[in-house]
Amino acid sequence: MQPLALLQSLQSLLRPKRLAILEAVLIGLIAALSAVLLRQAVVLLGGWRAQESMPLPAWILLPLIGAGSGFLAGFLIERTGPEAAGSGIPQVKAALAHVPIALNLRVAVVKFLSTMLTLSGGFALGRQGPTVQIGAALAAQFSRWMPASPDHQRQLIAAGAAAGLAAGFDAPIAGVMFVIEELLQDVSSLTLGTAILASFTGGVIARVLAGPNVTLGFNPLAHETSFTLPEIPFFLLLGLLAGIFAALFNRGVLVSLKWTRRNLRLSLPFKIALAGLLSGITAAALPIVFRDSSTLQVFLTAGTASWQLTALAFVVQFCLTLLACSMETPGGLFVPSLILGAALGHLVGMAENSLLGGEPVTYALTGMGAFFGAVAKVPVTAIVIVFEMTTNFELVLPLMIASVTAYLVAERLVPGSLYTQLLALKGIQLEPDKISDGLWARLTAADVMQQNVETLTSQMTLDEAVQAFSRSHHRGFPVVENGKLVGIVTLTDLDKVAQRYLSGAAFVKDIMTPRPIVVEPNDPLSQVLYLLSRYKLSRLPVTEGRRLVGIITRSDILRVESDKLRGGSTRIGPVAEPSYVVYQTRSPATGRGRLLLPLSNPQTAPSMLKLAIAIAQERHYELECLQVMLVSRRRVPSETEVNTTRSRRLLTQAIHQAKAANVSIHTQIRVAHSIDQAILETLKDRHIDLLLMGWKGNTSTPGRIFGAVVDTVIRQAKCDVVLVKLGEEPASRLLRSPVPTPHSLERWLVPIAGGPNSQYAIKLLPALVSVSRQPEIRLCQIFPSDDSTHNTHRLEEDATFLRQRLQRSVTTLPICAKSVSDAVVDVAQRDQCDVVVVGASREGLLQQAIQGNIPEAIARHCHCTVILVRKAIT
Incomplete structure (x- = not known):
């Protein structure tokens, strides 16, 4: 408590401006010390590893050290700090966007120790990304010791991140630029001033204590580089190649991470240990220069490597970095990007040297900036980093040409920040304006x-x-x-x-x-x-x-916080007014009940309508289609003028599709403050029996699966509810289409548990499968691994019912497994199912669904359509 009391005393004595200066300097000092300690530890342990691999058999020692250090790092992360996995920059970016991710002293310590273990163990990663998270985590802890407003806490975290990068690269200006360009995207005077002070303090102290952090294969002060106009096409070529390979690299990181999460059923310690084992085997089979990232960087920037060794270095570093990233190994992408850029630049420089007699070193340094800027999508930061490392003005123009070209090419091929996409894989969707302008x-x-x-x-x-x-x-x-x-x-x-x-x-x-x-x-x-x-x-x-x-x-x-968690900014503010119907059409009331289908996305509407019409035909229901137009809570829906042209166009398409199927259809457009409010009011006003809704399968809030609207409706709707998450065709995923392309719904998987909602799913299935041409139905029942009875009576009864109703064969699959969700996912992937229909039980599965359990696992690990069924609440 003594340091805390001292800090609070300083806070009460100093004026806000002086206090901000002191805070920035202290954060820079702490970040620098942690970066220096990490560097010295990695050098010491990595040096011991390299030294011992000389007299001892490298093909035994290196894989063992890699596997052992990886296992220890994974065990430490899994048990004490899951937030320390990966590079750490996505976590900092999320924290700055007001996502509740832990950043504190515990995370900093776990990140420090795990990164020290993996880097000294020979993983093809860097320490600059982790120093960003360590600096941000220490700053976040510091901001808790000295109470500050949320905005000021955010500025201190950004300052810690800037100081961490500056201390890792000896590049104070680059630390500030990275925060502005990628993390915070805020250039207010207080933010900029705090980041500059912390960054320069961290960079200078790290340089004084430990000397240059990034070692090149030549003395940048004594080496003179040249640049001539005829070389511009070669720098453009270098930028083009760097952009292409950087896009491929980013795509590889995401694809490999998805693949291991889906197919590699190992805990984190064993995953990282496997990556360390393979990295060690690879290093043992290659020349000694490949056993350490610093040595490899010196080798590539010295300008003496042959093109064969340079190309080999590029391929090996590319593959080993993807391997480490796929296992969520703690370590950064900055150094691997610099090495890959240096190798690519050296190859282009050798080609230019044979034609014009230029210096390959210039191209190696330019390639470092181009590749790094294209991977991290921070071209200005990349230019500044290489310039600060070399202090050579002759490199500025080549860096600008190649870095900007590489960035434009990479952004064209794989748009968006890699760190934002890594967060999306964890279910954290950052809105475009969320980083620079948080809720508060x-x-x-x-x-x-x-x-x-x-x-x-x-x-x-x-x-x-x-x-x-x-x-x-x-x-x-x-x-x-x-x-x-x-x-x-x-x-x-x-x-x-x-x-x-x-x-x-x-x-x-x-x-x-x-x-x-x-x-x-x-x-x-x-x-x-x-x-x-x-x-x-x-x-x-x-x-x-x-x-x-x-x-x-x-x-x-x-x-306000509850409203934000439930559905974003459209919910925040004064209490909502009732929705108001501005347009409606009516058909004859000939059905036995009514099915409500809210429509919003014209691209998914035909698929949802197809399912709705199939259910309506089988149950003799009328179809009610709803379009909701949102207005600000400061306006009264009944007094707000709206343009209904697009909404009416969508509803007209629905009318044509329903009439073609001879289904009675009613439509309406409501002006409302929130979508869920309009849906709930429609359910009550129109006496709806069944609600069919689309479902994204993910949300921007960690730990939750249903989106804002669905999360509210599924709790409050009294009628039957069917949620549909449309699957994707492989082509849709490869093209990164924002809207899923529906599968052909032929292979159906239905897990049963014997509860009322499970039976309701079975009864609803004949209507659903009517959208298929040749449906193949698999019923599966999951039994606990320790259950020796395996009573399949219910499974056979349901299969008999479906065979009689559909006049088709139905496959039954009794399965023993520890986890219901894992078993369902495995069967869906193995049998390449198009649809998984889950009947939610009131006490079990529905609660787990809301908390993000079974539907989360299915939605994240299966690209097929997922349908969740819930009977009416009585």
Whole structure:
């Protein structure tokens, strides 16, 4: 507690600007020390590994060290800090985007130790990515010791990341540029100033303590490079090749990671150990220069390597880096990118040398920047890093030509940040504006305050005040005179009445807190949150001048956060008004019930309509199609003008498709504050029997599977609910189409558990399979591994029912497994199923689904269509 008390004392003594300077310097110092310690540890242990591989058989020692260090690192991460897996930069990016990912002292320590183990064990990764996460994690811990507003905490984390990169590369300017270009995308004066101070402190201290962090194969101060105009086509060629291979590299990282998660059923320690074993075997079979990343970088930038060895270095580094990344090994991509760029540049330089007599070293250095910038999508940072490493102005123009070309090519082939896509694999979807403008910065006090405020007057007696408290659930009241705020009184103030020997005839002004802390309507929510936490308050009055216009309580903050978790910014703000029907069509009411289908995406609407019509035909239901148009919560839906042209066009297509199938269809367009609100109101107004909805299969909030709308509807809808996550064709995945292309729905897999929803799925199946031409149905029942009875009576009964209804063969699959979800995924992949139909049980599977268990595993590991069925809530 002593360091914490010292920091809080400094915070109370120093002015905010001076405190910010001190914080930036301290963060830079801490990040530099951690980077230097990591470097020295890796050099020491890696040197011992290389030295011992000389007298001892390398083909035994290197694989054993690689596997052992990988296992220890994986065990450490799995048991103490799962957030430390991988490079660490995606985690920092998510934290800066207000995603709840742990960044603290524990994560920093685990990242430090695991990275030290893997890099000294010979993995083809770098330490600069981990130093970014270590610096950010230490800064985050520091910001908790010195209470700060959410915005300031975010700035400190960004400063820690900048200092970590600067200390890892001896490149202070590049540290700042990387934060601005990739992580924070914020150039406000406070953010920029804090990052600059921390970055320069970290870079300078690391240089003083440990010397140059990145070693080149020549002395950059003594070596002179040249650049002539005839060489421009070769630098353009280098940029083109770097962009192509960088895009291939990024795509390889994502594909290999998906493949191992889907097919390699090993725990993290064994995964990383396997990568270390294969890396060690490869290193033992190659020349000694390939056993250490620093040695290989020196070798490639010296300009003396043959083209055969250079090409071999490129291929080996490319494959080993993908291998390490696929196992989520702790380590960065910066150094591998520099090595790959140096190899590629050296090859282009050798070709140019044979024609024009240029220097391959210039191309090797230019290739480093081009490849790194294209992989990380930070061309400016790449230019600055190479320039700061070499301090050679002659390289700036070649770097600009090659880096910009490589970036444009890579962005064209594989658009988007690699780190954002790595987060997407974990179910964390970052919105385009989420990094630069978080929830607390976007909202103001006026967005969440309560405008109808109960108040007391200063001349009210204490007895009257006690009665006011007894009639209300509030724990505090603003005190107002002539419309102006003069104080605030709380239950704590009333408790002090006896201590002050005041009678009930005393006045509120005698116990109230005068001149309370207030906020203005335009103050960001981050400032509100900071004041509530800093001064341990439960409410804050909102004033314009001295006039009271509202109040914000902690409950309001919790409501905002809950709304955000449930569905994003469209939900945040004043309480929603009822939706309003602006357009509708009606057909004859000839059905036995009604099926509601909300439509939003024109590209998936035909597939959803096909399923809806099949169910409606089999059950003799009428079809109700709904289109929801969202408006701001500051507007009243019934008074807001909207253009319904596109919505009516979509509903007209639905009408044609339903009438062709001889299904009675009704349509409506509702203007609403939220989609789920409009759906729930439609369910009630139109007496819906079954709701059919689309389902993304992932969400931007970790730990949740249903999206904002579905998550609310599945809890509150009283009718039957069928959720459909459309599958993808392989071509759709390869082209990275934002909209899935539906499979041909021929192979159906139905896990049964005997519950009511499982039986409901069986009864609904004949309607669903009517969309198939030659349906193949597999019923599977999962039994625990220790269950020796394996009672398949229910399985055979369901199979008999389907055979009679469909007049087709039905395959039964009794399976023993520890995990239901893993077994379903394995069967779906092995048999190449097109659809998995899951009947959710009220107590079991549905709760697990909402918490992200079975549907999460199926949705993430299977590209087929997933249908989740839930009977009506009674």
